[in-house]
Amino acid sequence: MCRHAAWLGAPRTLASLIHEPEYGLLQQSYAPRRQRYGTINADGFGMGWYDAARAEPVRYRRTIPIWADANLPALAQVSRSGCLLAAVRSATVGMPIEETATAPFTDGRWLLSHNGRVEREAVRELADGAESSCDSAWLAAAVFVRRRAGHPLGDALAEVVAHAGAKDPGARLNLLACDGASIAATVWGDTLHLHLDDGVLVASEPLDDRSGWQAVPDRNLVLASPDGVRVQPL
């Protein structure tokens, strides 16, 4: 299924998640190394970042494979922020391929990506509607209902995963979200890795072969802020 990645720390460009690392999201779109479900992520991609000129993040998403967007390398090279999120998609069977089904989903300052699958009946009751019939869009809508109710990023993810995971025991619910100042991520059925240097990288799989990448165990919540990184059970 999909691969996603986020950065929180000193300002960097989106190319630092996509094009520059040996195993960045560009490479992961056609040759992921740790993907448990699916072999290629060619059903679209998206990225989001924060700029002082806007209160809300800038979001760019397409339904074409990431390698097919000839305009992307230059855009990613100049899209710079202390908080970044990007994803490449392998659509679950039966899910639509359309921009509105493609991560990152956004609401206010929040950006969100989903790696996995869930029965839509398990999340429909958590939101009034979603921008796409895709399961991930419904999960995002459920998280955003909680955002509007004032729940912190990590709590919003944990609540939605607990609910959806209880209703659909076969669900895979790796969510990755950020708000410009923090990142929260769940591990529920697929891989997630962390790397700390002058900030934190959170990614489905390592972006390079440097030492220091740690796999996060299943059924945990990762919370990253300028104060540090915490991993706690879901």
Ligand code: GLN
């Ligand atoms: N189920 C979601 C979709 O169809 C996410 C799939 C994935 O993790 N690749 O887009």
